Amino acid sequence: MAVKGKTAKAHRVGEVVSASTAAFQVHCHKLYEAPPLGSLIRCGTDGSLVYGVVANILTESLDPSRKPIARGADEDSEEAVYRSNPQLTRLLATRFDAVAVGFQDSGGLHRYLAPLPPRVHSFAYRCDEGEAREFTESLEPIAVLLGAPIASQDEVVAAFLRLASRAHPDPQAFLVRAGKELAVQLIGQSQRLNAILRRLSR
Amino acid sequence: MTEDGMPDFKGSAWRGLVIGGSLTDGVDVRLDPDASVEDIKVGTLVAIEGERMRFLGQVTDVSLASADRTLGAAPPDVSDPFIARVVSGTTAYGTIKVAPRLVLSKEVGIAAEGPQPAKTVPAHFSRVAQASGGDVELVFGKEDKHHFWIGNPLDMETKLCLDIHKFVERSNGVFGKSGTGKTFLTRLLLAGILQSGAAVNLVFDMHSEYGWAGYAEGGKEVKGLKQLFGSKVAVFSLDEESSKRRGISPDYVVRIGYEEIEPQDIQVLRGALGLSDPAADATYSLQRKFGRKAWLRELLSLEPEALSGLADELNVVQGAMATLQRRLARLERFGFMDPASTHDSVAHILDYLGRGMHVVLEFGGYGRDTLAYVLVANLLTRRIYERYAEMKERALSERAAEPTPLVITIEEAHRFLQSGVAEQTIFATIARELRKYNVTLLVVDQRPSSIDTEVMSQLGTKLVCLLDDERDVDAVLTGTSGASKLKSVLASLDSKQQALLFGHAVPMPVEIRTRDYGTPDSYLSLGHLDPAERKARIERDIAGLFGPREG
Ligand SMILES: Nc1ncnc2c1ncn2[C@@H]1O[C@H](COP(=O)(O)OP(=O)(O)OP(=O)(O)O)[C@@H](O)[C@H]1O
Ligand SMILES: [Mg+2]
Numbered sequence: 050m051a052v053k054g055k056t057a058k059a060h061r062v063g064e065v066v067s068a069s070t071a072a073f074q075v076h077c078h079k080l081y082e083a084p085p086l087g088s089l090i091r092c093g094t095d096g097s098l099v100y101g102v103v104a105n106i107l108t109e110s111l112d113p114s115r116k117p118i119a120r121g122a123d124e125d126s127e128e129a130v131y132r133s134n135p136q137l138t139r140l141l142a143t144r145f146d147a148v149a150v151g152f153q154d155s156g157g158l159h160r161y162l163a164p165l166p167p168r169v170h171s172f173a174y175r176c177d178e179g180e181a182r183e184f185t186e187s188l189e190p191i192a193v194l195l196g197a198p199i200a201s202q203d204e205v206v207a208a209f210l211r212l213a214s215r216a217h218p219d220p221q222a223f224l225v226r227a228g229k230e231l232a233v234q235l236i237g238q239s240q241r242l243n244a245i246l247r248r249l250s251r
Numbered sequence: 252m253t254e255d256g257m258p259d260f261k262g263s264a265w266r267g268l269v270i271g272g273s274l275t276d277g278v279d280v281r282l283d284p285d286a287s288v289e290d291i292k293v294g295t296l297v298a299i300e301g302e303r304m305r306f307l308g309q310v311t312d313v314s315l316a317s318a319d320r321t322l323g324a325a326p327p328d329v330s331d332p333f334i335a336r337v338v339s340g341t342t343a344y345g346t347i348k349v350a351p352r353l354v355l356s357k358e359v360g361i362a363a364e365g366p367q368p369a370k371t372v373p374a375h376f377s378r379v380a381q382a383s384g385g386d387v388e389l390v391f392g393k394e395d396k397h398h399f400w401i402g403n404p405l406d407m408e409t410k411l412c413l414d415i416h417k418f419v420e421r422s423n424g425v426f427g428k429s430g431t432g433k434t435f436l437t438r439l440l441l442a443g444i445l446q447s448g449a450a451v452n453l454v455f456d457m458h459s460e461y462g463w464a465g466y467a468e469g470g471k472e473v474k475g476l477k478q479l480f481g482s483k484v485a486v487f488s489l490d491e492e493s494s495k496r497r498g499i500s501p502d503y504v505v506r507i508g509y510e511e512i513e514p515q516d517i518q519v520l521r522g523a524l525g526l527s528d529p530a531a532d533a534t535y536s537l538q539r540k541f542g543r544k545a546w547l548r549e550l551l552s553l554e555p556e557a558l559s560g561l562a563d564e565l566n567v568v569q570g571a572m573a574t575l576q577r578r579l580a581r582l583e584r585f586g587f588m589d590p591a592s593t594h595d596s597v598a599h600i601l602d603y604l605g606r607g608m609h610v611v612l613e614f615g616g617y618g619r620d621t622l623a624y625v626l627v628a629n630l631l632t633r634r635i636y637e638r639y640a641e642m643k644e645r646a647l648s649e650r651a652a653e654p655t656p657l658v659i660t661i662e663e664a665h666r667f668l669q670s671g672v673a674e675q676t677i678f679a680t681i682a683r684e685l686r687k688y689n690v691t692l693l694v695v696d697q698r699p700s701s702i703d704t705e706v707m708s709q710l711g712t713k714l715v716c717l718l719d720d721e722r723d724v725d726a727v728l729t730g731t732s733g734a735s736k737l738k739s740v741l742a743s744l745d746s747k748q749q750a751l752l753f754g755h756a757v758p759m760p761v762e763i764r765t766r767d768y769g770t771p772d773s774y775l776s777l778g779h780l781d782p783a784e785r786k787a788r789i790e791r792d793i794a795g796l797f798g799p800r801e802g
Contacts, residue, residue, distance in 0.1 A: 228333070228336070237321055240321070
């Protein structure tokens, strides 16, 4: 996968602030500008790229000891709150957790866990449609996501597949193919399968 | 075709994988997710790509399986088309059972040996698909003078051919309940035999539907053999009146002299005439007394008093003698019976057959009378068979030419081949002796269970249309290996124009849709062109050459 030139600032979303082989957290460079749930992202540079799927997004106070308080009692709108308190954008931070789903090394693209986690402060980028399509040519990431150490695996899988389908020339065909893979992975868990399929259906 | 000359799987509408099974029970195949069970019918020919061999087999069962035991508790919402597409083939998938029949070695060179019976099963996860046209041609042969196109394998365009030379080597049977297409199929078989030159046909045409014309459903007339093959076919008639009414002038009108009837001919009619054993046996005593030629005429002419005197003289119970006379008097009613002279219709038939012609004997109105049908067919066949036996033996001792193989077709064959009757008729002998004297049978019947089991087991190739009655199904399958698997195939036949072929002349059992018969195209494919059509064609050709006519 050619990633040269795609490390442009425009695609950059933030940088890694903590990482394990299975998941990592990215601190977004801009408040509230996390890629949507289920997006495919990549971090690191050529030679050691790790791919992740956005699994949980949170915005909170930068300083855990200082909780945000309500400030809008006298304001007309939410924007007005921020306008009147410009310091807020610096006191708050948006972070997201990403599930590691693959990596690229000199041997090519692999859709399973990387041998080493990404480094802290490595930049994270949003993958464009071409990359997303190539990454989801094979549906192995589904198995990784279904077993990922996160809270709402099924929501993440559904979101990931919905987004990825848009990168394919025939989104419906992609979803059917993915659905069949889910059906195989979730044998014996028909309730879970049905729930995900309903999320993919429209 | 792939490089090694083996047909590939590209043409198949579906595919699957071998997941288990055995040679006796058949191989279990899981269908690929995109295959629908609804596309696959029992009886379909299947190819399995094993590691070293390619297997050919037949689908004997189709079933639905579910990979998930929780499915019942939480069934997917299949009213949603997306969900329906996803679960079909995955959570819920189709499986088929395939009976492996033949193997084709994949090694080049060995393939030339041709198909061998399957003695093992393909390995796990061998790929499975519908057999290709190439497979069918490899196994059943390509259409040529000796391979007659008899129909098409289920759901395939490829012509399925029957090796006619192999076919006429043994006696054969066409079975199926009424209206399933036995007569149409038989007519095709006769055409095939005729075209191959492998044998000459003698048809006892009970319902007068083979010679000049037959009838399709709805009363539409279809051509008989004479219309298609003209000078190669002679139509003999037992009922000149009926033939004339249908506008046919028969090549010969068969008559039978009283003098030609022998006690043996009466034995066969015991059931039809309701004769007791003593009554039937009295015919032999009569023959001894009056001679071979005169006994019947004498018996029928006796006054009651003379009759009882004769009974005493011959040591026959009086009642039995009287019954015999009364019952045999029924023969007098038959217009084809001639009290005065001998006709030797047998010589005429043999003369035509000897010239390589095919003889259809129409029964006309007598076809409705079992007595006439059984009497005539048995009488003629017995004489013809005797002559064939003589010819054959002469050929062996004097190195003379052998008689052309003869195939005798009988409809409603159980009338001759019922157990109890079979021993009396010549037909059972012919079936049993295989083709010792170059004569074989083509028996056509709708109640195979009433045919003597020994005779059934002697039949080489069976072509079976749908049968309802369990006993009939069992009867056609007795002595066939893998009968239980064929049973499911038989049960799945359409009620018309489909047949299961198995036995001597086919390398493996195969279900076919019988070749169409009765359309101008079908006649054309049999080499016949209507005069009107021929003229139209010539005009088209002329127009093609010189441009359309002016004006
Ligand atoms: N090969 C065929 N081509 C065209 N039509 C066929 C063919 N086979 C069967 N049919 C149709 O099915 C009908 C019944 O066929 P057929 O007369 O051969 O049945 P059968 O088994 O001989 O019946 P029966 O026992 O009453 O004599 C035919 O009239 C014809 O309409
Ligand atoms: Mg018929």
